[in-house]
Amino acid sequence: MTMVDWLLTEQLVEIFREAATKRPELNAVLMARSPLGEEDVLAGSGAAARIDTMDGAVLFVTPRRIRRAIEERGLDLVRFEDLVGYDWISPEMSEKVDQKDEHWDRLYLYPRGAPPITLAHLGEAVYPLMTFLGRVLELRSEKVLRRKLDDEVVELLGRCLAAAAGTAFFTDEDLAALFGRNRDTMAIVAGLWPKVNLAAPEVLDLLERVVRALLERTDRDPDAWESWIGAAPAKLEGALEVFRRVSSGEV
Secondary structure (H helix, E strand, O other): OOHHHHHHHHHHHHHHHHHHHHOOOOOEEEEOOOOOOOOOOHHHOOOEEEEEOOOOOEEEEOOOEEEEEEOOEEEEEEEHHHEEEEEOOOHHHHOOHHHHHHOOOOEEEEEOOOOOEEEOOOHHHHHHHHHHHHHHHHHHOHHHHHHHOOHHHHHHHHHHHHHHHOOOOOOHHHHHHHHOOOHHHHHHHHHHOOOOOOOOHHHHHHHHHHHHHHHOOOOOOHHHHHHHOOOOHHHHHHHHHHHHHHHOOOO
16 A cells, blocks of 8 residues: 555545535445455555446446456456546547537546547546546656656756757757757746656657767767766666656556
8 A cells, every 4th residue: 555545545535425415416436445356455445436337337446447347357447557648528529519518428548558548428427537537647647756756867857858958969950850849849848847747658758869869969069068967978877767667657
């Protein structure tokens, strides 16, 4: 059991309990524990929310995953350690009012390194589920990952992004060819760091590209390297490896 499990258990109970008082037609109930098993969460007492969808399926939402009930067993639809985002109604569908009205209780989940997952016919339970998924992403993405990263690692990688957005190492043509971005968008990324979703695969991909390109330029301008990066190449490689392991869930 981890602190995140504890916090998400509290959020799950609070969100679905409040929804039950405000939504008489809510098709979800809180359970003292998941019948499909979360034995290692809160000594086996981790709460779960059961959602009976409008098409007859049964979903269980726990502090760690969403599972679908299949007879006496369960199938993991998504583990929250792999979830990097979700949408309520896709941009394409929002332009079609009739479809938007028809599919108001549908969610799209985006797991790391896997195709999107569609949860349909969620009924009124779509609203507390959306709220809870927001808490999941908040606690299992940037805030939690940020706590696992030393300030020195965060600062060094931030300097790399700032260096990429500057003019000392890369031309405008380099930025487009190496990173698929222009200088303005690189400056935005550097300015937002580290207040981004650190679990998003595109963040790791960009950092890997930036660090790799910078390491190829260590000897071109030692003064610029010292001014912008201020660390040995080996230290930069180490910082990237720490970030890779944390953002991918290895640690």
